[in-house]
Amino acid sequence: MDIQTLTTFFMWCTILNLALLILSSIMCIFFADFSYRMNNRFFSISRQEFNVVLVSFIALFKILFIVFFLVPYIALLIIA
Numbered sequence: 001m002d003i004q005t006l007t008t009f010f011m012w013c014t015i016l017n018l019a020l021l022i023l024s025s026i027m028c029i030f031f032a033d034f035s036y037r038m039n040n041r042f043f044s045i046s047r048q049e050f051n052v053v054l055v056s057f058i059a060l061f062k063i064l065f066i067v068f069f070l071v072p073y074i075a076l077l078i079i080a
Contacts, residue, residue, distance in 0.1 A: 003080050010073035017065050024061065028054050 027035070036050050045053070 003076060007073070007076040007080055010069060010076055014065075014069045014073045017069050021058075021061055021065055025058055028058060 032051075032054065035054075036047060039045070039050065
């Protein structure tokens with residue numbers, strides 16, 4: 001694999017994961033009540049605990065996105 005192929009791969013991974021992160025954030029903002037009602041059927045969890053889990057999920061996803069996709073893409077752009 002050459003650097004151009006890796007750069008293209010990480011570019012598309014970054015774009016797709018950023019879109020997924022934005023979609024997840026929008027879903028959590030606008031459809032939090034619906035999501036809570038759906039998950040409350042399977043898990044007995046309070047609303048406060050659900051909010052903590054939701055925010056933790058978005059934060060972890062953002063950190064993983066930055067570490068595993070955005071940083072390698074920027075590094076490949078720098079060395080190319």
